[in-house]
Amino acid sequence: MLKKSFLAVFTLLMLTACGNKDEEMSAEDRQKIIDDGTAGFEMNGGEITKAENIPADEEKAIIAAFNEYIAAFNSKEIDRYMQTLSKNPKGFNYEEEKEFTTDVFKQNDVKREAKNTTIVKYNANEAQVYSNMTVHLVQAKTDVKHESAGQQVTVFVKEDGLWKVTSVFYMDNTQSSTSK
Numbered sequence: 001m002l003k004k005s006f007l008a009v010f011t012l013l014m015l016t017a018c019g020n021k022d023e024e025m026s027a028e029d030r031q032k033i034i035d036d037g038t039a040g041f042e043m044n045g046g047e048i049t050k051a052e053n054i055p056a057d058e059e060k061a062i063i064a065a066f067n068e069y070i071a072a073f074n075s076k077e078i079d080r081y082m083q084t085l086s087k088n089p090k091g092f093n094y095e096e097e098k099e100f101t102t103d104v105f106k107q108n109d110v111k112r113e114a115k116n117t118t119i120v121k122y123n124a125n126e127a128q129v130y131s132n133m134t135v136h137l138v139q140a141k142t143d144v145k146h147e148s149a150g151q152q153v154t155v156f157v158k159e160d161g162l163w164k165v166t167s168v169f170y171m172d173n174t175q176s177s178t179s180k
Contacts, residue, residue, distance in 0.1 A: 048130050051122040062119055062127045065156060065163035070112050076105045086159050091167025109138040120153070127156045127163065133170065148174045 054062075065084065072081040082098055089097075104110060114131040121128040133152040138145050150172040156163040 048116065048118045048120060050118050051120055051127075054119055054122045054127075058122070058127075059119060062122075062129065062156060062163050063117065065165075066114070066117060066129045066131075066154060069154065069165055070114050073101075074111050076110075078102050078105060084165055086157055086164040086166040088159070089166045090157075091155070091169075107140055109140065111136045114152075125158050126166075129154045129156065148172055150174065 069081075069084040072084050075081075078098065078101060081101060082094075085092075085094060085097065087094060113134045113136070115134075117129060117131040119127055120130045131152050131154070133150055135148045136145075137147070150170055152171075153169045154165055155167045155169075157166045158164075
């Protein structure tokens with residue numbers, strides 16, 4: 001039962017990855033967002049395609065915002081992490097995210113590792129950052145370990161001149177590897 005509840009919490013963390021745990025997005029709604037260009041990434045023969053229209057200063061700012069989002073989460077500093085999120089997000093409820101993430105931090109040792117980070121869509125008000133994400137999680141009470149690897153698109157919006165996370169889409173590529 002513990003492993004089952006642990007996996008449910010972990011799945012919630014990764015599938016919502018800044019999501020509202022009370023409001024699940026249907027597959028149709030998620031596909032509509034992707035089709036409408038709100039979230040997605042371009043693949044060319046298995047290669048991620050970098051958006052070509054990004055001004056150098058904006059690219060630097062977006063990548064810095066993404067790196068801070070990951071570093072703040074990994075530091076388990078809830079206030080620092082919440083500063084990386086939009087106050088008016090599209091993909092989650094800000095206050096519920098704070099409560100949920102605080103609980104995750106208390107109950108788990110969790111770290112995210114991003115590789116192949118690439119801005120795949122950009123306009124002056126929104127950017128989508130693709131990464132190969134690995135999550136390492138250890139449940140504090142049981143010492144149960146889980147590692148997950150997948151693809152993530154983190155959607156940023158410009159808010160008060162700064163790039164903030166407004167939604168996250170994650171596709172897990174991992175077979176269950178939960179062990180003790």
